[in-house]
Amino acid sequence: MRIGVFADLHGNLPALQVLLARFRKEGVEKILNLGDTTALGPDTPEVIDTLASLPIPAVHLYGNHDLSVIGIETKQPELIRPLEKAQHAYVRSGLNKAHLDWIKNCREEWVQETEHGRILAKHYATDKNRLYHPVQFDPTEDDLRRRFLPDNLHMILYGHHHAPLLIGHDPVFVNPGSAGCPHQRSGIARAGILDTAKKEDAFMPFIETYDAEPVIERIYKSEDPTKLSTLSIFFGVHIP
Numbered sequence: 001m002r003i004g005v006f007a008d009l010h011g012n013l014p015a016l017q018v019l020l021a022r023f024r025k026e027g028v029e030k031i032l033n034l035g036d037t038t039a040l041g042p043d044t045p046e047v048i049d050t051l052a053s054l055p056i057p058a059v060h061l062y063g064n065h066d067l068s069v070i071g072i073e074t075k076q077p078e079l080i081r082p083l084e085k086a087q088h089a090y091v092r093s094g095l096n097k098a099h100l101d102w103i104k105n106c107r108e109e110w111v112q113e114t115e116h117g118r119i120l121a122k123h124y125a126t127d128k129n130r131l132y133h134p135v136q137f138d139p140t141e142d143d144l145r146r147r148f149l150p151d152n153l154h155m156i157l158y159g160h161h162h163a164p165l166l167i168g169h170d171p172v173f174v175n176p177g178s179a180g181c182p183h184q185r186s187g188i189a190r191a192g193i194l195d196t197a198k199k200e201d202a203f204m205p206f207i208e209t210y211d212a213e214p215v216i217e218r219i220y221k222s223e224d225p226t227k228l229s230t231l232s233i234f235f236g237v238h239i240p
């Protein structure tokens with residue numbers, strides 16, 4: 001089965017639209033969303049509406065931002081800082097009950113048995129209390145093995161840390177990178193296609209481009225209390 005995979009869409013509708021067009025073109029049969037669908041970007045309601053009415057089956061995982069938007073604490077202050085909390089309250093104020101229910105129905109993880117082994121998809125590694133570990137930048141394969149404690153897994157798909165990474169073997173660790181946060185001023189949406197029939201090179205990463213300026217303008221014009229830091233950190237906008 002060919003599965004379209006993305007992570008950290010963060011409320012960016014144009015990014016989602018170019019990815020869905022690419023998935024259609026590639027003939028994917030299913031979509032796997034690795035979480036943090038909401039917040040940061042300006043289009044959380046529209047993104048949820050689009051994902052709720054996909055024409056093919058989809059698995060949606062939740063991330064730490066999604067939990068915070070629906071009022072669930074991750075109990076890790078380093079992950080949900082006061083500024084982020086204010087942003088999540090702002091995002092929540094723009095959602096209706098159907099949007100909130102959609103987030104509540106996202107799963108924590110997804111496991112798929114294939115002829116080559118077991119695949120695990122999860123937003124990020126959690127500890128024994130199911131709390132997210134702090135992000136580790138530039139992890140080695142050993143770092144990831146310690147974080148995820150892989151148990152006879154063929155592949156681990158995750159997101160959260162927005163930089164793409166494909167490393168290791170049994171399991172291979174796959175982070176497609178952020179779909180919705182380009183971390184630069186030009187619009188790039190990172191994602192990939194997982195072919196579960198393949199043993200080697202089963203994940204094909206790709207990048208699609210879009211015009212980020214309308215997204216930046218919508219953030220700038222919004223009443224999001226954290227919009228300047230979002231523009232600076234996640235969209236490469238120089239804030240004087």
Ligand SMILES: [Fe+2]
Binds near residue numbers: 035036063064065161
């Ligand atoms: Fe995250």
